[in-house]
Amino acid sequence: MKDILTAPFMQEMIRHTTNMYRLGYDERNGGNISLMLDENEVAEYLDLDHIIRTIPTGFDAKVLAGKIFLVTGTGKYFKNVEVDPETNLGIIRIAPDGVTAELMWGYADGGQFTSELPAHLMSHIARQSVDPANRVIMHCHPDYTLAMTGVHVMDERAVTRTLWKQMTESIVVFPEGVGVLPWMVCGTNEIGEATAEKMKTYRIVLWTLHGIYGCGRTMDEAFGLIETVEKAAKLFLLRAVLPEVNTITDEDLYALTVRFSLNYRKDFLDL
Numbered sequence: 370m371k372d373i374l375t376a377p378f379m380q381e382m383i384r385h386t387t388n389m390y391r392l393g394y395d396e397r398n399g400g401n402i403s404l405m406l407d408e409n410e411v412a413e414y415l416d417l418d419h420i421i422r423t424i425p426t427g428f429d430a431k432v433l434a435g436k437i438f439l440v441t442g443t444g445k446y447f448k449n450v451e452v453d454p455e456t457n458l459g460i461i462r463i464a465p466d467g468v469t470a471e472l473m474w475g476y477a478d479g480g481q482f483t484s485e486l487p488a489h490l491m492s493h494i495a496r497q498s499v500d501p502a503n504r505v506i507m508h509c510h511p512d513y514t515l516a517m518t519g520v521h522v523m524d525e526r527a528v529t530r531t532l533w534k535q536m537t538e539s540i541v542v543f544p545e546g547v548g549v550l551p552w553m554v555c556g557t558n559e560i561g562e563a564t565a566e567k568m569k570t571y572r573i574v575l576w577t578l579h580g581i582y583g584c585g586r587t588m589d590e591a592f593g594l595i596e597t598v599e600k601a602a603k604l605f606l607l608r609a610v611l612p613e614v615n616t617i618t619d620e621d622l623y624a625l626t627v628r629f630s631l632n633y634r635k636d637f638l639d640l
């Protein structure tokens with residue numbers, strides 16, 4: 370067996386949690402990430418028959434039975450993942466009954482996965498239905514995005530248009546736009562279901578006055594979506610109190626969709 374701390378998926382998780390903490394996206398125990406792992410890859414590092422203990426998932430995730438995830442721990446700080454991955458992260462496999470998670474590694478202090486596991490697993494199910502290659506669900510609390518959700522009309526078309534018009538890259542990175550949820554109690558199946566529903570259409574979902582969800586085939590894709598939204602939200606706030614002199618028009622946005630062959634959200638442009 371190889372040392373799991375050297376596994377590429379582990380290194381990637383450590384790099385992202387560390388980087389996101391340094392960026393200020395994940396204060397205290399804020400944020401959570403789940404990464405779907407390949408069983409054959411995991412088998413190089415762990416005995417697949419060895420289950421440390423079982424933990425209730427909190428809802429029926431039967432369609433994910435047998436799937437293995439590397440997940441950040443509840444109450445754990447992203448800044449500490451680097452120094453103690455085995456306490457702050459865990460590897461779980463969804464049992465055949467769908468309501469049990471089998472702990473295969475980690476949560477070494479007796480802990481468990483993030484309280485947002487329902488939102489993660491439901492989002493994985495939703496993304497798998499539209500993109501079987503999706504492996505990552507990532508949640509965090511970046512400053513400018515949160516500030517924007519407090520001062521902007523939280524309507525998907527309006528928010529998307531504002532983000533698209535802040536900088537040229539926005540529509541190229543998220544041509545489908547961004548999903549939006551009103552303020553809701555977090556850590557519940559309700560917010561999980563609402564997030565997953567949005568994830569069928571969008572790879573980014575904003576939780577008003579809480580944070581952002583991103584997904585992707587890779588950690589880079591999920592993180593890249595989040596940092597691009599965060600940058601556009603920052604530009605929106607930097608420009609908010611200044612007179613507008615130059616703008617990106619709807620015709621300009623359309624020209625970008627042609628140049629980059631984007632499958633964009635047509636009804637979000639006024640042409």
Ligand code: 2HA
Pocket residue numbers: 398399400401443444483484485508555556
């Ligand atoms: O894990 O971010 O939404 C802490 C949170 C809950």
Ligand code: ZN
Pocket residue numbers: 399400508509510555579580
């Ligand atoms: Zn959160």
